[in-house]
Every structure is written in C-alpha cells, then in structure tokens.
Amino acid sequence: METRYEILSEEELGTDRAEEILEAAGAIIKAGGLVAFPTETVYGLGADALQEEPCRKIYEAKGRPSDNPLIVHIGKWEDIYPITETVPEEAKKLADAFWPGPLTMILKKSDKVPMRTTGGLDTVAIRMPSHKVAREFILKSGGYIAAPSANRSGRPSPTLARFVREDMDGRIEMILDGGQVGIGLESTIVDLTEDKPMILRPGYITKEMLEKVLGSVEVDRTILDATSKQAPKAPGMKYRHYAPKAELTIIQGDEDKVVSFINDKIRKDHAEGKKVGVIATDRTGKRYLGDSVKCAGSRDKEETIARELFRILREFDDEDVDVIYSESFDDSGIGQAIMNRLLKAAGHHIEYIE
Ligand code: TXA
Numbered sequence: 001m002e003t004r005y006e007i008l009s010e011e012e013l014g015t016d017r018a019e020e021i022l023e024a025a026g027a028i029i030k031a032g033g034l035v036a037f038p039t040e041t042v043y044g045l046g047a048d049a050l051q052e053e054p055c056r057k058i059y060e061a062k063g064r065p066s067d068n069p070l071i072v073h074i075g076k077w078e079d080i081y082p083i084t085e086t087v088p089e090e091a092k093k094l095a096d097a098f099w100p101g102p103l104t105m106i107l108k109k110s111d112k113v114p115m116r117t118t119g120g121l122d123t124v125a126i127r128m129p130s131h132k133v134a135r136e137f138i139l140k141s142g143g144y145i146a147a148p149s150a151n152r153s154g155r156p157s158p159t160l161a162r163f164v165r166e167d168m169d170g171r172i173e174m175i176l177d178g179g180q181v182g183i184g185l186e187s188t189i190v191d192l193t194e195d196k197p198m199i200l201r202p203g204y205i206t207k208e209m210l211e212k213v214l215g216s217v218e219v220d221r222t223i224l225d226a227t228s229k230q231a232p233k234a235p236g237m238k239y240r241h242y243a244p245k246a247e248l249t250i251i252q253g254d255e256d257k258v259v260s261f262i263n264d265k266i267r268k269d270h271a272e273g274k275k276v277g278v279i280a281t282d283r284t285g286k287r288y289l290g291d292s293v294k295c296a297g298s299r300d301k302e303e304t305i306a307r308e309l310f311r312i313l314r315e316f317d318d319e320d321v322d323v324i325y326s327e328s329f330d331d332s333g334i335g336q337a338i339m340n341r342l343l344k345a346a347g348h349h350i351e352y353i354e
C-alpha cells in the first residue's frame with residue numbers, strides 16, 4: 001500500500017488545501033482505512049472506532065496484542081453520550097477543567113462501541129484532544145476515532161511524523177504531519193468506573209491537578225512499583241514498552257556523584273569496546289564522556305524533558321549504542337510520568353548511589 005503523506009499545521013487550518021486534505025482523511029476513515037494524525041501528546045493511529053474491521057486493522061498495523069483496548073477520541077463534548085451508558089458528575093467536572101486536552105477518562109461503554117475497540121472490556125476510554133488538526137480530523141471522520149499511539153508495538157510513541165513514517169510507511173493509507181508534538185508523553189488515564197477515581201497512567205495532567213477538581217484521587221499501585229505482583233488496570237501498562245535495543249540503566253543520586261559514577265562506568269565500557277549513550281540535562285551534558293550524550297532538557301522545566309524523551313530513545317536505536325545511562329528525574333508533577341516511561345524503558349533497572 002502507498003501511504004499518502006501530507007504536512008498540515010494548525011495555522012493552515014481553514015485554507016482550501018487543509019480542507020481538501022481533511023476531506024480525504026475523513027473519506028479514508030469512513031471507508032474503513034487508517035490515518036495517522038498529530039495530537040498534543042503523541043501521534044495517533046486513527047480508525048473508525050464504531051466499526052470492528054478498521055479497529056482490527058489497527059492491531060495488525062501495530063503488531064499489538066488484541067486484549068489491549070483503544071482510546072476513542074471525540075471532537076466535541078456531546079459526542080460522549082452515545083458511546084457511554086452513564087456520564088457521572090466527575091466526568092463533567094474533569095471535562096470542564098481539562099478538555100480538550102491530555103486527559104483520558106474510562107467510563108461504562110454503550111452497545112455502540114464494539115468489543116474489538118475495547119479489547120473485550122465493558123468500559124471505554126475517551127479523550128478529546130486539544131490539537132486543532134486532530135479535532136478537525138475527528139469531526140470530518142464521523143466523530144469517533146479509535147487511536148493508539150502510532151508506533152509499532154513496543155517502540156516509543158512517535159513525537160514527530162518521521163517516526164510514524166519509520167514504523168507505519170506502507171501499512172496505512174495516510175500520515176498527517178503536524179510537526180513536533182507539544183507534550184511528548186501519552187495522556188493521563190483516569191478510571192471513573194469504580195468507587196473512587198483512579199489514575200491508571202500518569203501524564204501531563206497530574207494527580208494534584210485532578211485532586212483540585214475531584215478531591216482525593218487514587219493511583220494504580222503498579223504504575224511505579226516494579227515489585228507489585230498485581231496486574232495493572234490499564235491492560236497496555238503490563239507490556240514491555242519503549243525499550244531501546246541497548247540496555248538502559250537509570251542512575252539516581254546527587255548530581256555530581258551521578259556524573260562521576262556514570263563516567264566511571266563509561267571508562268569500563270570503553271575498555272570493553274562498547275559504544276555508550278547518555279541521557280543528560282542541560283546542566284550536565286558537557287561533563288559526560290559518552291559517545292552519544294543527549295541533553296533531554298532542563299530540570300527547572302521538566303516539560304522540556306517530557307517532550308524529548310521518546311525522540312532520544314529512538315535515536316539511540318539508530319545510532320546502535322550498546323549501553324545507555326540516564327539521569328533520574330524528580331518524581332513530582334510531570335516528573336511522575338517521565339519516570340514511569342523511563343522506568344519501563346529501563347525494565348525497572350535503576351541504581352541508587354549514596
Ligand atoms: O495520549 C494518548 O493517549 C495517545 C494519543 C494518540 O491520544 N494515545 C495512546 O493510546 O496513548 P495507546 O493505545 O497507546 O494507550 C492506551 C492505553 C493502554 O494502556 C490501554 O490499555 C488503556 O489505555 N486503555 C484503553 N481503554 C481502556 C479501558 N477501557 N480500561 C482500562 N485501560 C484502557
């Protein structure tokens with residue numbers, strides 16, 4: 001299959017060219033095809049959420065296990081009603097505060113949503129993205145777009161269209177390139193189907209932000225605790241994810257000690273002829289000996305790190321490094337989501353230094 005590739009920025013919306021592209025994308029979806037599109041979190045791989053066959057194609061294109069449910073993306077609030085059994089008060093409050101935006105809510109599904117979309121569950125994950133290209137595309141496509149991140153299963157979610165191309169070229173009908181995404185980590189998922197709201201996946205919308213709206217919010221224990229024997233409540237969180245080909249170790253401790261500890265490791269690796277990658281920050285980047293030292297961003301602005309993390313993990317694969325060391329990040333605010341993804345990428349391999 002030939003994949004049509006179109007650059008379409010938010011600024012271009014409303015022009016004849018943009019209209020023509022969005023019409024074509026909508027037509028592909030209605031005919032049961034797949035279109036990758038930008039959102040504010042990561043690129044999504046979209047199909048009609050209310051048809052079985054297109055959703056089956058998503059699993060095939062990604063190489064994704066079929067028990068891992070998809071998020072249904074909507075373009076306007078009213079569209080939540082036909083796909084849910086009930087919309088609790090908390091959902092309205094969260095939507096007022098955070099939609100459109102990087103928050104996904106789990107609610108009881110209606111019969112309109114096929115089991116194929118929800119991986120056999122009687123609940124459905126719903127999100128209204130804030131990216132304008134995403135919203136226009138959803139509305140042009142019938143209103144309900146099932147979209148996982150547009151990566152091959154197991155790879156980091158794409159934050160640039162060229163990564164979508166790498167994974168999906170020839171497997172899907174169209175890629176909409178809206179440039180680099182703003183946030184860089186997938187949406188926060190909150191489950192509203194139990195007695196208490198519970199975070200199943202941390203993201204840009206933090207526990208503190210949710211608690212301002214809802215009062216107390218729980219966090220699925222399996223998110224940060226590698227030793228937990230419990231299965232995560234979001235089926236997708238159980239899979240090994242984001243893992244680069246090289247072995248990744250996180251080093252946590254005082255900054256100066258981390259730098260010298262990693263440099264000691266690098267000297268040993270070099271003696272064994274290994275090529276080494278390092279994930280550093282703007283303050284430390286120049287101090288490392290590694291062959292490929294990548295500055296993820298600034299500790300004073302952890303959003304910068306969120307935005308670059310997945311790109312960096314992918315680049316190490318292209319550079320064929322043998323081992324990677326990463327600094328550790330603050331576990332508050334967006335840092336919780338960063339550490340959640342980084343720990344998964346590292347297979348929870350972390351060393352603490354005194
Ligand atoms: O930011 C995002 O959420 C991106 C963009 C494209 O919107 N999408 C995304 O989708 O990250 P995906 O498929 O990569 O991750 C969806 C996660 C999986 O961990 C899945 O198990 C969980 O959501 N999920 C979906 N439906 C669920 C449900 N009904 N109950 C529990 N977890 C669910």
Ligand code: MG
Nearest residue numbers: 148149157186
């Ligand atoms: Mg994903």
